[in-house]
Amino acid sequence: MSGVVEARVREPGTEVRSPRTGERQPSPSASKAGRGFHVQDVLAAIGLGALLVVGWPLWLALQGPQPLQLPVVVAHTSGMLAGYGVVVMIGLMSRTPALERGVGADKLARWHSRGGRAVVGLVLVHAWAAVVAWADSRGEGVWPALWDVLALPWLLPATVGTLLLLVPAGLSIRAVRKRVSYETWHALHLLVYLGVALSFVHQLAGPDLAGHRLLQLAWALLYTHVFTLVLKHRVLTPLRNGTRHRMRVKAVIPEGPGVVSLLVEGRDLHELQAQSGQFFRWRFLTPDHWYAAHPFSLSAPPTDTHLRLTVKTLGDGSARLQNLQPGTWVLAEGPYGAITADLRTRRHVLLVAGGVGITPLRALFETIPAAPGQDLLLLYRARTASDVLFKDELDEIARRRPGARVHYLLGDQVGPLSPELFHRLVPGLVQRDVYLCGPPGMATAVRRSLKHAGLPGAQLHEERFDL
Amino acid sequence: MVLVHTARALLALILGLAGVASLEAMTTSTSESIHAARHRASGPDRGGLVNGKRALTGLATVLALWLGLTAPAVSPVAPTLASQPTPAVAAQRAIVTGTARAGAGAVPPGHGDTGPRGDGR
Numbered sequence: 001m002s003g004v005v006e007a008r009v010r011e012p013g014t015e016v017r018s019p020r021t022g023e024r025q026p027s028p029s030a031s032k033a034g035r036g037f038h039v040q041d042v043l044a045a046i047g048l049g050a051l052l053v054v055g056w057p058l059w060l061a062l063q064g065p066q067p068l069q070l071p072v073v074v075a076h077t078s079g080m081l082a083g084y085g086v087v088v089m090i091g092l093m094s095r096t097p098a099l100e101r102g103v104g105a106d107k108l109a110r111w112h113s114r115g116g117r118a119v120v121g122l123v124l125v126h127a128w129a130a131v132v133a134w135a136d137s138r139g140e141g142v143w144p145a146l147w148d149v150l151a152l153p154w155l156l157p158a159t160v161g162t163l164l165l166l167v168p169a170g171l172s173i174r175a176v177r178k179r180v181s182y183e184t185w186h187a188l189h190l191l192v193y194l195g196v197a198l199s200f201v202h203q204l205a206g207p208d209l210a211g212h213r214l215l216q217l218a219w220a221l222l223y224t225h226v227f228t229l230v231l232k233h234r235v236l237t238p239l240r241n242g243t244r245h246r247m248r249v250k251a252v253i254p255e256g257p258g259v260v261s262l263l264v265e266g267r268d269l270h271e272l273q274a275q276s277g278q279f280f281r282w283r284f285l286t287p288d289h290w291y292a293a294h295p296f297s298l299s300a301p302p303t304d305t306h307l308r309l310t311v312k313t314l315g316d317g318s319a320r321l322q323n324l325q326p327g328t329w330v331l332a333e334g335p336y337g338a339i340t341a342d343l344r345t346r347r348h349v350l351l352v353a354g355g356v357g358i359t360p361l362r363a364l365f366e367t368i369p370a371a372p373g374q375d376l377l378l379l380y381r382a383r384t385a386s387d388v389l390f391k392d393e394l395d396e397i398a399r400r401r402p403g404a405r406v407h408y409l410l411g412d413q414v415g416p417l418s419p420e421l422f423h424r425l426v427p428g429l430v431q432r433d434v435y436l437c438g439p440p441g442m443a444t445a446v447r448r449s450l451k452h453a454g455l456p457g458a459q460l461h462e463e464r465f466d467l
Numbered sequence: 468m469v470l471v472h473t474a475r476a477l478l479a480l481i482l483g484l485a486g487v488a489s490l491e492a493m494t495t496s497t498s499e500s501i502h503a504a505r506h507r508a509s510g511p512d513r514g515g516l517v518n519g520k521r522a523l524t525g526l527a528t529v530l531a532l533w534l535g536l537t538a539p540a541v542s543p544v545a546p547t548l549a550s551q552p553t554p555a556v557a558a559q560r561a562i563v564t565g566t567a568r569a570g571a572g573a574v575p576p577g578h579g580d581t582g583p584r585g586d587g588r
Contacts, residue, residue, distance in 0.1 A: 130544070134544075149544075152543050152544055153539075153543040154543070155543075155544075200534075201538070204534065204535070204538035204539070205538060205539040205542050205543060205544075206542055206544065207542040207544055209538070209542075210538070210539050210540060210541055210542035211540050211541060211542070213535065213536070213538075213540070216534075216535045216538045217531065217532065217535030217536070218535075219535070220530075220531035220532075220534040220535040220538070221527075221528065221531040221535070223531070224527040224528070224530045224531040224534070225524070225527050225528075225531070227527070228523050228524065228526070228527040231523065232520070232523055236523075
């Protein structure tokens with residue numbers, strides 16, 4: 001039996017520091033494309049930029065007529081911050097390798113989610129404050145002022161752009177998001193780019209930038225280069241990888257009810273420098289799938305000619321993947337993810353998998369170095385015996401590799417994953433590196449138990465994903 | 468025919484930006500050895516990505532220059548957000564202010580007549 005993970009947002013991203021030195025450990029792909037940006041550096045850069053874009057309109061206001069009018073100040077600062085926030089949000093999702101590897105896609109997605117709400121709020125505050133400021137300056141009501149403002153040059157496209165921003169924002173509300181398919185949500189998210197384009201001239205023509213040619217140039221450079229990152233890493237690089245490595249589905253192997261493995265063949269795949277534990281964003285070039293890329297972990301160690309991923313039915317998209325035909329062309333973005341053997345700092349290793357979270361750990365279980373005398377233990381939590389994935393393969397690996405063992409923790413036989421359970425099953429727990437991948441609830445419970453059991457946080461390498 | 472040329476030009480641009488060999492060269496290559504050599508030449512460590520990156524960066528810079536240099540020098544919303552009242556509003560405010568002062572016993576704004584109209588004529 002074999003299993004799959006469809007991870008909506010599932011990449012590692014927890015910052016890892018050496019337990020001895022406190023230094024950040026290099027991510028697995030750091031050797032390929034540098035270490036990546038540090039979380040603190042990225043946050044500092046974003047914060048510094050925010051201070052600058054807020055400070056500039058405030059300085060301008062202080063130079064202008066006094067006393068300051070609150071709606072005016074709010075309109076200026078919120079507008080500048082919203083324009084800056086939009087480009088930051090797009091940059092976070094540009095799949096730039098230095099960000100993906102240094103910060104982690106899961107963190108980036110969380111920042112994007114929270115920051116996106118803030119940006120939408122700022123846009124609305126800016127619109128409200130600007131209309132109120134106009135009404136005050138003209139001595140008219142809010143509604144006539146709104147009509148007047150919409151008639152100003154570039155304001156109507158900007159308003160349409162704002163409405164387009166509100167569509168994905170509304171769909172991202174948790175209650176709504178649950179009712180919308182991933183494909184629909186993803187497709188409507190693309191409206192953001194159109195919305196940003198429609199509002200861009202309004203930004204350049206805003207009172208804080210108009211007349212300051214250098215600032216207008218800098219603002220335009222910021223936007224065009226961030227959009228370039230998106231084009232490069234989300235469109236051109238996958239296209240290039242597709243033409244270079246010529247990846248196609250070689251076989252679709254049924255693994256069980258609702259579960260298939262997709263064997264992808266290609267050439268010179270070693271150039272991708274993928275490792276066990278990592279994932280790609282896969283785009284299958286069929287009429288049903290070409291428009292959306294799905295993140296799936298490698299379920300077997302990558303080779304020069306083959307990659308394997310395993311897919312479980314979790315949504316409309318993954319359900320249709322089971323009907324893929326051999327020969328289907330594939331575009332792959334990646335590799336991403338940092339829970340690889342490179343993170344290891346201790347002699348003994350514990351792998352903790354839950355449900356479909358076994359996928360990346362199954363590949364790690366086969367390849368993570370285990371010298372004689374070193375212990376490699378896999379704890380695999382599943383609800384029932386029939387839910388255990390890759391059982392034959394895992395048993396075979398455990399037989400073949402010295403020091404490798406696997407324990408299946410079935411929900412109907414084993415109680416909660418308590419600290420006592422870990423101490424009982426895992427000798428020398430606190431002396432191990434622990435790799436964790438599982439559903440959010442199970443991962444939270446394991447994280448808490450390991451902490452109570454005394455495992456240093458730096459030794460926990462986690463693959464978070466949100467199903 | 469025009470559409471075909473346009474599509475080919477667009478595809479060539481995309482492939483060029485992505486650092487892949489030119490479309491013309493790709494369509495005329497039939498020898499596996501030539502194809503393999505071209506494949507190697509387009510490798511990431513032989514400048515393919517670098518050239519694509521430069522082309523993209525250059526395009527982005529040119530676009531930004533065009534946008535920045537053609538952007539409006541005067542903001543159409545500047546009077547609003549700078550909170551500069553229009554002349555009509557300023558005049559109205561002046562009148563209101565003057566009326567208020569008159570009500571408080573101040574000298575009303577003069578139009579040349581300092582006395583009450585209609586009496587003493």
